[in-house]
Amino acid sequence: MIELRKVTKFFQEEKAVDDISLTVHKGTIYGLLGSNGAGKTTLLKTLAGIYRPESGTVKVAGQAVFEHPETKRKIVFMPDTPYFFPQSSIRHMADFYRSIYPGWSEKRFEELSIVFKLDQGRKLSRFSKGMQRQAAILLGLSCMPDVLIMDEPIDGLDPVMRRQIKNLLFQEVAGRELTVIISSHNLREIEDLCDHVGIMHGGKMLIEKDLDDLKADTHKVQVAFRKESHEIPLAAKLQVLHREQRGSVHLFIVKGDRERIAAAFQVYEPYVFDLLPLTLEEIFIYEMGDAGYDAQPILL
Numbered sequence: 278m279i280e281l282r283k284v285t286k287f288f289q290e291e292k293a294v295d296d297i298s299l300t301v302h303k304g305t306i307y308g309l310l311g312s313n314g315a316g317k318t319t320l321l322k323t324l325a326g327i328y329r330p331e332s333g334t335v336k337v338a339g340q341a342v343f344e345h346p347e348t349k350r351k352i353v354f355m356p357d358t359p360y361f362f363p364q365s366s367i368r369h370m371a372d373f374y375r376s377i378y379p380g381w382s383e384k385r386f387e388e389l390s391i392v393f394k395l396d397q398g399r400k401l402s403r404f405s406k407g408m409q410r411q412a413a414i415l416l417g418l419s420c421m422p423d424v425l426i427m428d429e430p431i432d433g434l435d436p437v438m439r440r441q442i443k444n445l446l447f448q449e450v451a452g453r454e455l456t457v458i459i460s461s462h463n464l465r466e467i468e469d470l471c472d473h474v475g476i477m478h479g480g481k482m483l484i485e486k487d488l489d490d491l492k493a494d495t496h497k498v499q500v501a502f503r504k505e506s507h508e509i510p511l512a513a514k515l516q517v518l519h520r521e522q523r524g525s526v527h528l529f530i531v532k533g534d535r536e537r538i539a540a541a542f543q544v545y546e547p548y549v550f551d552l553l554p555l556t557l558e559e560i561f562i563y564e565m566g567d568a569g570y571d572a573q574p575i576l577l
């Protein structure tokens with residue numbers, strides 16, 4: 278289990294991570310979403326024990342991470358741009374990881390080498406971006422970590438490889454209770470992969486929820502009323518994230534329980550009433566809008 282309690286990380290005067298607490302249970306996949314500059318990478322690096330927070334605690338399996346190198350050896354952090362030693366090949370990097378990570382498995386490395394058909398003697402700097410990403414995943418999974426932290430891992434991978442990597446992650450999570458934390462701007466991928474999501478903005482965690490609960494909690498309502506608009510009384514009764522009008526049809530994005538939302542609208546006897554689920558991308562955009570970060574209707 279990973280536990281962060283009231284973690285704050287500064288860069289000079291700037292609070293990149295602001296008083297964040299979260300728990301990630303063993304054998305689950307946690308998706309970290311957020312705007313550009315929200316603090317995701319900083320939070321992931323703090324979690325991996327690369328940064329020491331100014332305040333708060335970061336624990337993996339009950340042990341503080343930054344202070345305990347043996348805990349760090351149970352964690353693999355994959356940065357958004359894979360890093361390899363200059364002039365190195367997969368074989369060189371495998372020697373390095375083998376010497377650092379006590380959990381390194383030769384058997385797993387050989388199995389995964391069949392999946393990732395990469396030339397292990399070739400210089401990694403000559404690999405394409407997607408091949409470098411594959412190499413990082415091959416090496417990272419062969420370390421058999423308890424916790425895998427992946428910063429934007431899907432970037433640059435083709436759809437077949439994305440599917441392959443998702444399957445591998447699911448196997449590791451189900452088979453040996455690997456815990457995964459993944460940050461991504463690709464919400465479609467996160468939606469398929471994660472049990473739990475957190476949305477960050479301006480260093481803060483806006484929402485943190487089980488993905489199914491999050492989706493069950495936010496709805497799109499398309500409604501048309503016979504008489505006048507009922508926007509004002511509805512807004513007072515419900516938590517409306519967004520509203521707009523398209524001709525006679527009103528669109529509301531509302532948080533809360535389905536039945537309660539339906540009951541609030543039915544009072545006004547609408548002649549059109551549809552209560553629809555939102556995609557994670559829609560939830561993200563409306564939640565961000567609610568936090569004051571939305572796309573401006575600007576034509577350039």
Ligand SMILES: Nc1ncnc2c1ncn2[C@@H]1O[C@H](COP(=O)(O)OP(=O)(O)OP(=O)(O)O)[C@@H](O)[C@H]1O
Nearest residue numbers: 288289291293311312313314315316317318319320
């Ligand atoms: N090494 C650093 N030195 C100074 N400021 C930094 C450093 N790293 C990050 N920051 C600042 O901290 C804030 C959070 O950055 P971070 O990289 O964690 O965001 P992010 O959510 O990962 O963004 P993105 O989605 O754009 O990758 C930003 O304002 C950034 O400028």
